[in-house]
Amino acid sequence: MKISSRFTIAVHILLLISIERNTRCTSEYIADSVNTNPVIIRKVMGKLKNAGMIIIHRGPGGAELLKPLVQITLLDIYRAVEVVEEGELFQIHNDPNPNCAVGANIQGVLELILLKAQDAMETILDEVTMEELVTVFSKKIG
Amino acid sequence: MKISSRFTIAVHILLLISIERNTRCTSEYIADSVNTNPVIIRKVMGKLKNAGMIIIHRGPGGAELLKPLVQITLLDIYRAVEVVEEGELFQIHNDPNPNCAVGANIQGVLELILLKAQDAMETILDEVTMEELVTVFSKKIG
DNA sequence: TGTAGTTGTAACTGTTTTGGTTACAACTAA
DNA sequence: TTAGTTGTAACCAAAACAGTTACAACTACA
Numbered sequence: 001m002k003i004s005s006r007f008t009i010a011v012h013i014l015l016l017i018s019i020e021r022n023t024r025c026t027s028e029y030i031a032d033s034v035n036t037n038p039v040i041i042r043k044v045m046g047k048l049k050n051a052g053m054i055i056i057h058r059g060p061g062g063a064e065l066l067k068p069l070v071q072i073t074l075l076d077i078y079r080a081v082e083v084v085e086e087g088e089l090f091q092i093h094n095d096p097n098p099n100c101a102v103g104a105n106i107q108g109v110l111e112l113i114l115l116k117a118q119d120a121m122e123t124i125l126d127e128v129t130m131e132e133l134v135t136v137f138s139k140k141i142g
Numbered sequence: 143m144k145i146s147s148r149f150t151i152a153v154h155i156l157l158l159i160s161i162e163r164n165t166r167c168t169s170e171y172i173a174d175s176v177n178t179n180p181v182i183i184r185k186v187m188g189k190l191k192n193a194g195m196i197i198i199h200r201g202p203g204g205a206e207l208l209k210p211l212v213q214i215t216l217l218d219i220y221r222a223v224e225v226v227e228e229g230e231l232f233q234i235h236n237d238p239n240p241n242c243a244v245g246a247n248i249q250g251v252l253e254l255i256l257l258k259a260q261d262a263m264e265t266i267l268d269e270v271t272m273e274e275l276v277t278v279f280s281k282k283i284g
Numbered sequence: 285t286g287t288a289g290t291t292g293t294a295a296c297t298g299t300t301t302t303g304g305t306t307a308c309a310a311c312t313a314a
Numbered sequence: 315t316t317a318g319t320t321g322t323a324a325c326c327a328a329a330a331c332a333g334t335t336a337c338a339a340c341t342a343c344a
Contacts, residue, residue: 001226001331002304003143010234010253015244026319033242036237042320059312061149061275061319062207068272074255083338084143089263091144093151093176100175101283103310109278110150113216113270128255138249140241143301146331168290179333185293201341203290233302 006081009034010044011133014077017054017063017136019141020050026061029083044081071136075126148223151176152186153275156219159196159205160276160281168203186223193222200223211273220267 004072012034017025027038027045034041050053053072055127062084092110096103154176168179169187176183180226187205190196195214202246222227234252238245 001143001145002302003231005233005235006302008221008248011252012235012244012248015248017245028319031192031224031250033245034237035245036240038320039306042322046321056320057312058310058320059318061314087145087146087211090149091147093147093154093178095177096154097175097177102154102161103175105282106150106154106157107281109241109275110153110291113266114150117266119264120257124255124259124262125226130198133251135197137244137247137336140247140251144331148331160287170290180291182333182334184293188292196290199341200291200339202343208307 003020004081006044006047007078007083010048010077010081011074011130013041013045013048013138014053014065014072014130015133017065018069018130019137024060024062043077047081048077048082048114051076053080069131070129072127074128074130074133075122077130078122078125079130084118087115089121090114128137146223146225147217148186149188149220149225151178152181152219152223153216153272155183155187155190156195156214156272157275157279158205160211160272161205161279166202175199189223190219192244193218195219195222195249199234210240211276212271216270216272217264217268217270219272226260229257229260234254 013025013030016023016030016033025028025043030045031038032040045054045056049056049063053076054063055066055068079086082120090110092107092114096106098104155167155172157163158172158175165179169183172187173180173183184282187196187198191198195207195209195218196205197208208250212243221228232252234249234256
């Protein structure tokens with residue numbers, strides 16, 4: 001099981017838009033950097049648009065940020081591309097036998113712990129902003 | 143995307159074996175409590191056996207714990223049933239364009255953060271032992 | 285020594301997700 | 315008007331998941 005690469009592709013897209021301000025970032029241009037199909041890029045960008053992060057220009061193509069980089073965390077992107085449903089990282093087996101002491105109580109007991117685990121993971125994502133990522137990249141690129 | 147219910151099924155199995163010490167926990171008996179097919183149970187139990195957590199009796203059926211409950215954490219079980227590969231919770235898109243500044247560096251930068259996020263999640267699982275879970279259940283059951 | 289009951293495993297099914305592709309209508313700046 | 319782009323539908327192949335049937339191999343016990 002892996003969390004879909006839609007998430008890292010979305011980060012890639014936002015980085016390109018943020019760093020290459022002078023380039024018209026069309027789906028084709030971005031697809032070449034990500035190394036995938038332009039349609040994949042358009043689908044992901046559509047989700048970023050729905051989340052209010054970017055505006056996409058239809059005729060001439062390209063996109064721009066709608067929010068300051070500091071206000072976009074990795075968690076925001078993760079949510080925007082819907083790679084993991086809220087509170088449902090772990091699939092708990094459904095319909096355990098309610099006539100069994102274990103079956104009747106396991107869902108409630110595990111849910112608490114598993115939500116906590118998911119939350120710990122998502123908190124790390126929430127602590128990283130696109131601002132920080134762009135800074136790291138700017139230094140690398142020089 | 144969801145982490146396979148193999149994980150919570152494995153916890154369910156270990157709880158049954160731990161709590162119903164006087165019952166011969168065959169795959170059929172357990173399947174009735176989990177509410178699934180006995181073959182599913184046998185497959186998961188096979189993994190718990192491979193991890194050295196239980197011993198399974200072939201002829202008469204049933205299984206017993208091989209480790210003290212304190213020495214089995216939820217992380218141990220999660221690893222035993224192989225629901226998420228080590229350090230690969232997040233799928234990073236492969237082959238980004240190395241001729242692009244973003245494409246050439248994104249993997250390295252993201253990997254660090256995503257490993258940290260995965261680790262935070264798994265740490266929570268590591269903090270819960272089967273001993274604690276059994277205690278919670280014993281109180282509920284009374 | 286049979287035999288009943290159980291495990292281990294192979295082989296198959298249907299469903300969902302993922303990543304990718306082709307095709308094309310709708311849009312817009314030049 | 316048109317060239318280039320977006321948005322979307324409609325596919326495809328591969329993998330993962332959960333489930334099921336079938337059956338050989340095993341073992342306690344009558």
